[in-house]
Amino acid sequence: MSIQKREKKPGWKELPEGDLIIGGGTASGFKTGDWRSKRPIFLKDKCIHCLTCWVYCPDSAIIVQDGKVIGYDYDHCKGCGICYHECPVKGKAIRMISEKEAKAKNTVIAKAEGPKQP
Amino acid sequence: MANLKDLSKQKALFTGGHRGCAGCGAAIVARQVLMAAGPNTVVANATGCLEVVSTIFPYTAWNIPFVHSAFENAAASISGVEALHKSWVRQGKYDKKVNFIAFGGDGGTYDIGLQSLSGAMERGHNILYVCYNNEAYMNTGVQRSGATPKGADTTTAPVGKIKKGKEQFRKDLTEIMAAHRIPYVAQSVVGNWRDLTSKVEKALAIEGPKFINVFQPCRLGWAYDPEMTCEIGRLSVETCVWPLYEVLNGQYKVTKPKEKKPVVEWIKLQGRFRHLLKPENKPLLDDIQAATDKNWEDLLRKESLTPQVKTPELKPS
Amino acid sequence: MDKTNIVARTGNEAMAEAMRQINPDVVAAYPITPATEVVQIFAGYVADGLVKTEFVPVESEHSAMSACIGSAAAGGRTMTGTSSQGLALMAEMLYIAAGLRLPIVMADVNRALSSPINIHCDHSDTMMVKESGWIQIFSENCQEAYDNMLQAIRIAEKAKLPVMVTTDGFIISHGMERLEILSDADAKAFVGEYKPEYYLLNFEKPITVGALDLTDYYFEHKRQQIEAIKDSKQIILDVAGEFGAKFGREYGLFEKYKMDGAEIVIVAMGSTAGTAKVVVDGLRSKGVKAGLVKPRIFRPFPKEELAESLKGMKAIAVMDRSDSMNAQEGPLALEIKAALYDAPAGSCRTVLSYIYGLGGREIKLEDIELVYNDLSEASKGKAKPKVSYLGVRE
Structure with a gap:
């Protein structure tokens, strides 16, 4: 799977001078989700919103809104499993499944919800 | 001391989309240091893993002003930025309070950048230098550095038929920095966010040069499962391989583990030490344990020799 | 020009004086003979509060240029000074300063490189x-x-390129001469204010300076830099034109001395050009059609313009105060030859290379007379060595 789109790259006359990147945090536009071999699944009912997963995630891929975990940014999550390992909840509020399994499930869901055959 | 709920409401200052390995400890250091420092921060970074993974043109993970120029000069670079700030403030051209932070790996700090670091600290710039110490040259493929511990397998001090990895103990850079008599020196670790962010806050509230040596497990060079990064960090503290302590105006303060664990508990989780578990290498393992014990006792003695004097409460910036 | 502005100064004092008038935001420097005085005198100005500069007394030249890069990237007018081994230690950072397009200005006092140390x-x-x-x-x-x-600051900031201004170690750096100094107000008005578009201390527009270019961007950034150094030729001329119009001293990419009607010519840089002028005057009074070309700007190399100025010569001697260690001519001679290769057909092909003055070896009037003598003979068809070493004991 390739998430990256082929970009049309600027010529030398169009680039800012002096190896400058103008604007901060442009890397959030670069997707690293396709590196993943394991996927964290958020178990909402078990989560105590302690934000331990959020503070240790190396890829800022835990989405928090108003102090509560609401899910994962799969565009950037590399599947390292630190969130799972660090989760202090007994029995864990995160489950790691293989990407293969995740994709198979997605396909099943997509098929079930897909357009009906004429 | 901010809580996680408040921190999570801040703008992300080190974003995702960088190319660090899955489970990268250096990215955790960068993120947590910036969480504590806040947005009015300029960062200078030495060449190394962190710089390479975070600034592949045209993508930058840094949501604050950032400069990289070379490997051995992060401290000199940030001192130039800080000097300009001082100049502009004196001229009345600028009034914003700014944090100046340099990041360097152990290669860029213990070895090639030591001179530049020492110079900047001696000159007394108002800077915080953060070493993300993963104990080898990880960016170029796990070569030994002055921070690599005895017995570790690296590509330039490999385990072979005769040699058993690095033959020397690592140097004690934190103590070298303390010997500069700068106002604040500390050791912290990946895996204890509260310790790291509070030390960064404390350091930034102090005028003058500050140094924090952050122990950073590296799943690639240390060879462990990526989810273990923080766990191994905490274990390095519990085994006293990497004590958490600070030296504030010459006073040592050590954060003692509840129970001091044997070093082998830490060693056995890492591929770079695999050979040390063989019975014939027991003497080397004992040697490492003995050195760890001695370093720990030395540190406790330093703490007892510099009894705590009540210092005025430091207010974070 | 107000008479009170005529003073006696050494080269180092003159450069320090220019730095005082430029009044940069940051100077980061490390001592090295014979450039030490430039920053030492300047440190005195800082200590006396005569400048607003933050002086950073670093622990090496590598850190000097690194701190300059930090300061310039942060948005400040930034200067330094060095020489020889110091410049060599800076070399890594010099490339980076130029690649990052930072307008740092350096006083560079020329001194031989080790080894042997000299x-x-x-x-x-x-x-x-x-x-x-x-x-x-x-x-x-x-x-x-x-x-x-003074001109370098303007050139650097317009071209977005760093500039080094050189003097010959001891000969100029420590030799006292008559100097006309601008009034502080004139100097200040001439150098103006530096206002970069992007800089680190601007939190409104955060930037990342010095990102990693892979195979997909490095060439484009280098192509920009190549164009910038090409474009800087006109900027240098514009700044020189403004300086000449305001203060009466004319500068160009190079100086032509008695080139009208000249047939044999020496090309030489730095203080040696001054010595050669005396020889040219003497030869001219004897009817020898001798001339001198003194490149002022070595980078960018004024290729077409120099080739044009050498049109019609019968023989050219290029004097290099360094060797290329390539078993060929000196570096300036190679550039001049390359320039003539692309010049219109019929341009002079008799180019002799002279390596002289290494490690401070004195260059005397007689040495230069000897070169003109060689040129006279060469212009009449006599074969001469392509490369000669002037003033060395055989």
């Missing part, structure tokens, strides 16, 4: 970094050193 003048230090992307301006005397420093 503290006296030659151009091997400056030549070592001729491909670093810095604009290189050579000075013949104190006055030029002073004027070049």
